[in-house]
Amino acid sequence: MNGPLPVGNARAAWLLARLRLRRLLNMATLSMRRKRSGGSGGGRVATAGKRRGRWILPxxxxxxxxxxxSFQARQILINLHCELAPESACGGHATAHERDRAALADLGEAPFSPALQRALAMELWLLWLVALLVPLGSREMAQPDWDLEWLVTLPVRRKGLLWARxxxxxxxxxxxxxxLFPATVMIGWTAGLRWTLPAAALAISLALLALAATVRTLADTGLRLSLPPSQLRNLQAAISVxxxxxIYVVIALSTGGGMVMDWARAWPAWTLWTPPGLAGQLLDARSLPAALGPGVLLALQTALLLWAGIALLSRQLSAGVVAASSRETARTQRPPAAAWAMPGTPLxxxxxxxxARDRTxxxxxxxxxxxxxGSQLFFTGRMDAMARVxxxxxxxxxxxxxxxxYVLLLSAFQTINTExxxxxxxxxxxxxxxxxxxEKARLWALLALVYPxxxxxxxxxxxxxxxxxxxARIALVALGIPIFALIAVALGVWASDPLAHEAGARIRPTYVYLYSIFAGMYGxxxxxxxxxHRLAVVVLLAALALALWQKARDHLPYLLDPSAAPPPRVSAADGMVAALLFFAVQAIAVTVLHRGEGAPALTDLALALAxxxxxxxxxxxxxxxxxxxxxxPRFLHGPVVPAVLSGAAWALPxxxxxxxYMLAMRHFGIALPQPDGAIALPVLLAIACVxxxxxxxxxxRGLLFGGLRRSLSAAPAVLASAALxxxxxxxxxxxPVFVLGVCAALAYGRKGGLLAPVVTHAVYNAAIITLQS
Structure with a gap:
């Protein structure tokens, strides 16, 4: 044979896995290496890498x-134990926390019951199917370029290449x-494993994921060789559905009750001898002799199934990796519709x-x-919500x-990715x-409003x-959809990697999870x-949409440059992050300072604010x-005396x-908070006025209002920052605080330094404390 000799199977697997991991690492550290090299070269000096600091959010x-x-896996264990073992210590507790503690203590004392072991086999089977179908459905099987077509040209034997894949x-x-890994860790921890738990959970997860990888490779290889791209796209859409x-069957197990618990009761016992069932038995083994049987069987089954899978893959590829059906076949094209048939702009x-063309x-x-x-309502036992609409x-x-x-998450969020x-x-x-x-955000907002x-x-x-x-709720939904259309498009700019070769790698799942958190807040x-509370959520998320859009807009010119980013500037997003940090640190400080019962004293609150x-x-x-x-933002911008006088003047309105407002509240008999004497007046004034x-x-004013002024005119920026x-x-x-925010923003806008709005705020607080006292 001419050319380089093939390498061994183990080394080929190691090299290709290392190649994929190295590629992922290079994507994360490219900008840092460029920064260390000083950006030297014949071209322009590169700006700071766009991924610098982006590791924090992921x-x-x-x-x-x-x-x-992990919490979901813990709750599944508790719910299954309490539902399937009526004689357990789950009943008769005043709170859910006490019930959970009793259930965990009960599970740790003795091996799991046969009914619970069958239910855990069902849970691990469901998680294994999720680990198989989600990557299979998210991968673009119909793309023209197939990496296996160039992998077979490497100096690696066929079986070695398949083992490596x-x-x-x-x-x-x-x-x-x-x-899988959090579930196995939680099952093993509940069963009493401690020092051996990380190794056991890692080995079991590797075995199950290797089987999922084998079935996935068999599926996409066979489908690519036998189906044309049009049918592949239809099948991929069906797999994703x-x-x-x-996923929601697993979530239903963590909520308890419903038909899913009936399925767990009726789950067949023979599944205990399949790899997921053996994994559950191995984690529940309370001694080394008890672990030998499930461990050996799991290892033998995994090895046998992997060997059979590689043999089938070799047979699939016996005729080569390029099939006639792998290219798009000719088909009759419909004439394009007239331009007037569709509303909206040309884009x-x-x-x-x-x-309409992309079925997936x-x-x-x-x-x-x-x-x-539908899955959320059906599998969590909440179909009665449809009867109560x-x-x-x-x-x-x-x-x-x-x-x-969800329409916006699966459409507007993908705006950059679909290009x-x-x-x-x-x-x-x-x-x-x-x-x-x-324009795209407006289009998807209109389409997303059809379902509501x-x-x-x-x-x-x-x-x-x-x-x-x-x-009121109809108005909230009608207002929330445009807000989330803007959030989805903005997060999609950050989440998308248009230069990625694989479609599945073009979206960073971190931002999908972040979008879901925001949607939960609006819920x-x-x-x-x-x-x-409604007003606070709407204002917060509307301001967040503006801040995220401003940050995304700054990065639009740099999307196609893998290492460059806009020069760092203060933005409205900085103000949002600083506000969240401000209140988080306050909450931590109150927790540390307040050690007694009841509400914290005004002294603790004031010190926590500082x-x-x-x-x-x-x-x-x-x-x-x-x-x-x-x-x-600078504290001083120009002479001191005019800034102080301007700030005091803006405090008057x-x-x-x-x-x-206080007179109106008193007239209508609404009580206003008063100083309770728990803190000395000079100390209260120092904290409130300094x-x-x-x-x-x-x-x-400095971060939020200053950042909003980059994207909005003066009046909207003043009103938005004051509302927040x-x-x-x-x-x-x-x-009254909204009015104070308007006056402080106007003072800051007039003088350009923080001294004027600080004086406005301080004079206002001093006057209010005096009036209340």
């Missing part, structure tokens, strides 16, 4: 997801690791045509949301908004990319009467009946100094508005 989201899946897919199956119910009509995208955007919501406005609004938000390698063409159009993305409109139409038809509560506004403000200011200024951010103005003006400033205060003081 790590935070990954930890949050691992925690969520299975090994690589085992290691890089992020979905599989996320669902089929994987959704499996929106183009988007609609692409949606069409199913994912318009069918999968129905499957997701005429009487339960919260359930009706939740279903309506859920459908709309793929052709994204560069949008830069040649006679218009800005920002305007084109906004249909749901509300059904609910109104069944409702005995159209009350104010239902009208709270639909369920609560307190108008102040600590939160100082910590936030120091951290934000350090980060700005470290990365060289431009536009950092805010004080007058607060005095009228610490609070310095920290809050830096965040809400108001909703983070107690509801009874929202109105």
């Amino acid at each position: 790590i935070v989201m990954a930890l949050a997801m691992v925690f969520a899946f 299975v090994a690589e897919r085992t290691v890089t199956n992020a979905t599989g690791w996320l669902v 089929a994987s959704m119910p499996l 929106q009509r183009r988007e609609l045509r692409l949606l 995208f069409l199913v994912q955007s318009l069918v999968v949301p129905l499957v997701i919501i 005429g009487t339960d406005g919260a359930a009706l609004a939740s279903i309506a908004f859920g459908l709309g938000s 793929g390698q052709a994204l560069w063409m949008l830069y040649t159009f006679p218009g800005t990319l920002e305007r084109m993305l906004l 409109a249909a749901v509300f139409a059904v609910g109104i038809a069944w409702a005995p009467a159209l009350d104010a509560g239902l009208l 709270f506004a639909l369920y609560t009946d307190t108008w102040t 600590i939160g403000g100082a910590a936030t200011w120091a951290l934000v200024r350090f980060v700005y100094w470290r990365v060289g951010t431009a536009g950092v 805010a004080i007058a508005a607060a005095a009228l 610490a609070a103005p310095l920290s809050e003006e830096f965040i809400f 400033f108001a909703v983070v205060h107690p509801p009874v003081s929202m109105v």
Whole structure:
């Protein structure tokens, strides 16, 4: 044989898996290496790498997801034990926390019951199917380029190449690791494993993921060789739809009750001798002799199934990797529809045509949301919500908004991703990319409103009467869909990697999880009946949409450059992050300072405010100094005396508005908070007139208002920053605080430094304390 000799199977597997992992690592560290090299070269000096600092959010989201899946696995164990073992110690407890502790103690004392072992086999089977179908459905099987076509040209024997492909897919199956590893860890920990738990959970997860990788490779290889791309796209859409119910069956196990628990009771015992069942038995083995039988059987079954899978793969590829059916066949094309047949701008009509042609995208955007919501209701035992759509406005609004938000997640969120390698063409159009993305956001917002409109139409038809509560929730959903269309497109800019060769790698799942968190926050506004809570959520998420869009707009010119990013500048997103950090540090400080029972004293609250403000200011200024951010707000900008006089003058209308508000509240008999004497008046004045103005003006005027001014004119920026400033205060003081926010923003806009709004805030607080005292 001419050419280089083939390498061994083990080395080939190691090299190809290492190649994939190295590629992922290079994508994460390219900008750091470029920075260390100083950007030297013949061309321009590169700006800071766009991925510098972007590791923080993925790590935070990954930890949050691992925690969520671990908690879900723990809750599944508790629910299965309590449902399948009526004689257990689950009953007779006052709180759910006490029940959970008793159930875990009961599970740790003795081996799991046969019924629980069968139910755990069902859980692990479901998780294994999720680890198989989600990667299979998300991978673009119909793409023209197939990596196996060039992998077979490497100096590797056929079987060695196949073993390497299975090994690589085992290691890089992020979905599989996320669902299987926390579940195995939680089962083993509950069963009493301690020092041996990490190794046992890792070995079991590797075995199950290797089997999933083998079946996945068999499936996509056989399908590529036997089906044309048109049928592959249809099949991929069906696989993506089929994987959704499996996820919600697992979620239903963590919520307890319903038909899923009946399935767990009736799960056949023979599945205990399959790999997922043996994995559960091995984790429950309370001694080494008890672990030998399941461990040996699991190892033998895994080895036998892997060997059979590789043999079938070799047979599949015996005729080569290029089949006649792997290319698109000729078919009759319909004449294009007339331009007037579709409404909207030319770009929106183009988007609609692409949606009609791409069956996978069409199913994912318009069918999968129905499957997701239907699965949530069906498998969690909440189908009665459909029967209550005429009487339960919260359930009706939740279903309506859920459908709309999922449509946006699977469409607007994919705006950059769907362009793929052709994204560069949008830069040649006679218009800005920002305007084109906004056109797409409006289009998807309108399409996403179709489902909520249909749901509300059904609910109104069944409702005995159209009350104010239902009208308010309809308005909230109608307002929330455009907000989330903007959030989805903005997050999609950050989440997309248009230069990735594989379609599945073009979306970072971190941002999908972040979008889901925001949607959950808006769902709270639909369920609560307190108008102040609704107002706070809407204002917060609307401001967040503006901040995210501003940050995404800054990065639009750099999407096709893998290492460059815009120069760092203060943005509205910085203000949002600083505000969240400010309140988080305050909460931690209150927890540390307040050690007794009851509500914390005013002294603790005031000291926590000072600590939160100082910590936030120091951290934000350090980060700005470290990365060289431009536009950092300055305390002094010009002469001191005019700034002080201007700040005091702007405080007068805010004080007058607060005095009228207090008189109105007293007239209507509404009590306002009063100083309780728990803190000395000089200390209260020092904190209210020095610490609070310095920290809050830096965040809400310097960062938030200053950042919004980059994207909005003066009036909208003033109103938006003042509204956000108001909703983070107690509801009874929202109105006067909003006026204070307007006056402080005007003072900052006039003088350009923080001294003027700090004086406005300090004089206002001093006057209010004096009036209340």
